[in-house]
Amino acid sequence: MDAEFSKLQGKTAIVTGASSGIGLATARLLAKNGVRVGLVSRSKVVLEELSGTLPGSRALPADMTKIPQVKKMVASAQKEFGRIEILVNNAGQGYDAPVEKTNISTFRYIYDLNVIGPLAAMQAVIPVMRALGGGSIVNISSGTALMHLPGMSPYSSSKRALAGISLAARQELEADHIVVSVVYPYITLTNFEKNTIHALPVPEGTREPGGRYQPDPAEFVAQKIVAGIVSGEAEIFSHDWMKEPRSGA
Template identity: 45%
Template sequence: MSSLSEQVILITGASTGIGAALAKTLSERYMGIRLAIAARSVEKLEDVADFCRKVGAEVLIVPTDLEKIEQVEAIVAKVIAHFGRIDALVNNAGYGQMGPVELIPIEAIQKQFQVNLIAPLALIRAVVPQMRNQGGGRIINISSLGGRLAFPFGGLYSSSKFALEGLSDALRMELEPFNIKVSVIEPGPVSTNFFAASAQAVEENVAAPEKSPYRTAFTKLKNLESQTSRQAWKSERVAEVIIKALVARNPRPRYVAATGGRILIFMMTKVLPTKIVDAFWQKFYGIDLVAKDWQTSQAARK
């Protein structure tokens, strides 16, 4: 796997963001590479495919709604029917369901795990027999720093990514005899509208958020984009880390794609007391404001 030229790489969530950046970078760098790109938007996939084809890649578009398991399971068969093989699977598609755990509807919870965990698992199950028969392959699962660290309002997102990382660890050991390498990529903040979209999702999924006991934190959530912009990586920079995992002879189990990410994980999981870590995240996400607001409202009732 030292060279990706002429290999077949399947990328989900390839219409925008990290997935699109990865497809474009691979196309520019590896002449003759063959890409299968999957996402919901045909129009956006066509834009990515046009760019990739102009620089010499062969591209198969596979429009897919990852919430529909039958469509997910059909992806691998379509790619093998077209290219004859799959050398690498990049499970990039995912999204963040933000909000207090108690207030998120069951339907939104199911969607979170369907997209971030069940769909990648279905793809892995479908692609492993093909990779084993051809002598090996690569599986790259895109997780997050949130797959190692949980934070307020990110309970569902983090739990889906924690699960994806646990699955990856088990697969890494199970598939090693077949020369199928499994790695996890852990991006931190990326230059997208993640927090703005998350704030909007809160408004859509939480009934009367302005009356919620968490309302002061909802207001802060809308402003987190500006607080994280300095540390945010561009999608192209994350794509470089994914490529590093794809070409490494012995890829690492995990690649952190965030400024100061390794130190952050080490400090918050190995050094600092849990109470201090909790207090940090509570302040960052405005839970300290929720506590003050709640105490004030309770005092006013007496």
């Protein structure tokens, strides 16, 4: 157990997108520090295998684009654990397309997954956390939400929307001692790019500002997320240079 995370011991968390990448690394780090974790993704088999390796965890399969499933997932977590103190909204998918070529149906799906699903999860856990006297909600945005990148507006705009919802909710829920934070990861070594929907090839150089920085391991981002749960910071950046607005150049 890490000393800086000791205050999390005995708490209960829901982590969406927990079957791989940042979500998996976050679930493992929370479990390592004595947190009981509700593991959420669409794959029941993968979650059940993972649950067997993380003490106190439970598989909570759900499609985050389906609101009834999101509500059922939160209700199941509450029934299983009796309480929910932490929500990490991590599930998401990329969609790269120029504005002119953006497929409206695909964009609606991405928006449902990246924005509406997290919002529905927040709405479901807020009454639970309020009854407990407080809680922590961490929504995973993206460094692209801080930039203006040609060919990436569908994804980056969804992550800007999630950040906006997060920071507004932070003020709305302050009196209930529910702390809402938003995390901006940089390029991360996961399967995210492999799973991104591509309408057209993205020009070289638009993904990495100046090509000066190396991708981060998922475990690095997980450390930022869990540290954010402890600190309660409003905005958590993978790197300090991300705090300055950037273009795609």
